[in-house]
Amino acid sequence: MNVARLRQHFKIWLRIAAMSLSAQLSYGLGSFGFLLGKLIRLFFFFAYLLAIFRHTDRVAGYSLHEIALFFLTFNLIDIVAMVLFRGVYAARRVVEEGDFDYHLIQPCSPLFRMAASNVDFLDLATLAPVLALLAWAGPAVPGGLDPWRIGLYALLLANGIAIALALHVFVAGVAVRTQELENTIWIYRDLMFLGKFPVDVYAWPLRWALTFLVPIGVMVSFPAKGLLGTLSPAWTAYALTLASLLMAASVWFWKKSIAAYTSVSS
């Protein structure tokens, strides 16, 4: 994709984002309720974690600040994925109602058009408290922060978002291919709950599954481990390789799905 095409897609994204913001602002009470709900989910879960540490010093060998780091990193990746790929949540409906035909005839990537068809600013608003809490938890980790660890954290965060993108592309591909598999994306959302805690709290088969099968652990636990300095170079290499492979496989699956698409309702 050349620079001109990237610029064109960015302009489209800005236009869609402006329309989404306009819609959300015109839906005042509803948007306020959804935003408040998202903040409640974040703050209450965090408050309970704080409260639990009144009764214990460590969880799976981690201190309060470390557990908070895992939880906040999960939220950071989850929120960014929700903001950027929210459109995938409506993928099945878009295909089923025939709107996907319109995406295909537009002069931009149909995958981009589908994923970016809605930009949720309510999720974006929850990013600020997560970043503020990260600024509290980050510097308190043992050994302090150094540029190398921060760089590794940023790299693994980007890697986690890439894995999230790949999983969303798979889901969009399934919607185009089958038109029947309802709520596939909600399985991903439900399983993401397991990412709220470090992958180390889970027993072996589940920990293995979260590292190799449904790599939620790689997505959300590995960046925090990178910042804590407990992730070996081998696991870092595994995370980066996994994201590359998943991205390649998801794009391949998407192209195959598009090739098999037969225009559902038109």
Place this chain on the structure above:
Amino acid sequence: MSKYLYVYTLSLQNVLQRRASLLMDRVGGIATLLALYFFWSSIFKDSATVAGYPKAQMLTYVLMMSLLRSLVFTGRGWEVVGEISSGRLSNYLIRPIRYLGYCLSLDLAQKTVHCAAAVFEISILILVLGAPFHIPQSPQTWVLFPIIATFSTLLFFLLEFLVASLAFWTSESGGPLFCFDLLVQFLAGAFFPLDVLPRALQAALYMTPFPYLVFFPIDVYLERAPTEMALKVLATQGAWLVVVGMAAATVWRRGLRNYAAEGG
């Protein structure tokens, strides 16, 4: 009565017919259960008791929480909002059936299936992981717990119905309902037991109906609450049921006066 039974039966068939949807619904419950189960298990590796709970009691709390989430929190708030906002409510108003009873019948069918699924999941977890599970010793607990759990279910049903009735006045009631559903789960102890919170906060929460949905019923099941306390929980639930039920009925009546069947 027979028509509500008929609605229940039809709804039961409907839920069982849509097996893929049911399976996906259960994935969420299982993920939450596993996450909290292993989270607490890892805490108990270093401590014999946490917040006054021995390991077996805390893990039973997590397992029972999963069961009560399936029983209590599978409400019909979103459907009620949709039916009022779209005007589909008119279809029910002209029929010889009470909408509240109709919703309750549908809800009970859903709860029947979800509870059966939750019992199955919990049994598997106990068998596979060897999870310690507290079995009540006192016969009073076996009598009181089902009644208290039923009251919890009715209380949440009415609370959600009350919030969903906001749809009579605004088409944007989805946001407040979303907010309410999340808030209730945290305040009810449906993620963590309320004992972990500071005492002042606990005392404030106990004055609301929310702890009576999950936290106190599990307290009774675990026999942490003596029989007198269990009876007090039951009485308080009853009082809240009357208050919330009256509020829901009043708001519903006023809402119907405001209802314009937009879109219907």
